[in-house]
Amino acid sequence: MEKKNKYSIIIPTYNERLNIAIVIYLIFKYLREFDFEIIIVDDGSPDGTQDIIQQLRQVYGEERILLRARPKKLGLGTAYCHGLRYASGDFVVIMDADLSHHPKYLPSFIRKQIETGASIVTGTRYVKNGGVHGWNLLRKLTSRGANVLAQTLLWPGVSDLTGSFRLYKKSVLEDIISSVVSKGYVFQMEMIVRATRKGYHIEEVPITFVDRVFGSSKLGGSEIVEYLKGLIYLLLTT
């Protein structure tokens, strides 16, 4: 009998106690036909996110939901690297905890990978049938501007560079991650640009990013400065 692929879903969390139970419920609902584990990397959330996760582990099974906590907020990019160390799947999915990345898209990511044999399937907001819902004008302009700037300077051949809802072959993720230097939100852009430079097969799936209902974004001014620094770095080094 052919071996079934296993999917490791890495979810970084910081103050997501109101969202995490819903996202986990939906992952179990939409992936019921698949073999998967969920790896949550929580950075010492003061709102009690870890208590909720421990309760969810009792409900769904401790082997299906792993909690790999760190003592304090250490950034989104390093959270993915930390989670990857514990992933036992053949494929790794990276997604947000706040339902802006809806688990209903997961089967289409997996199907797309199986149909095409792609190394990476990335969710994109900036193609037909994709979009963004709930952001104010400033946030829309920031995201669009960041993408257009990066597209113009880096020519990566992928429509959505700053999005972070992606499926990777685990070996590919390990290969790319070893050369990535970014620690914050810009990590995702560096990952996809390096993947294109290495010639990996990347496919896109349209998604609608829906802004969170509970809690607030952790994207601050310092992340925008880091983004610009990362862009210049990629321009010079890739």
Ligand SMILES: Nc1nc2c(ncn2[C@@H]2O[C@H](COP(=O)(O)OP(=O)(O)O[C@H]3O[C@H](CO)[C@@H](O)[C@H](O)[C@@H]3O)[C@@H](O)[C@H]2O)c(=O)[nH]1
């Ligand atoms: N462990 C950990 N998790 C973090 C940290 N910072 C943020 N997170 C978690 O990372 C996810 C995304 O954080 P948000 O603060 O909700 O991001 P956003 O503003 O909605 O930005 C989203 O869209 C951007 C593209 O426009 C993406 O670049 C970004 O990655 C994210 O998907 C959430 O699950 C949040 O709890 C951190 O330092 N440590």
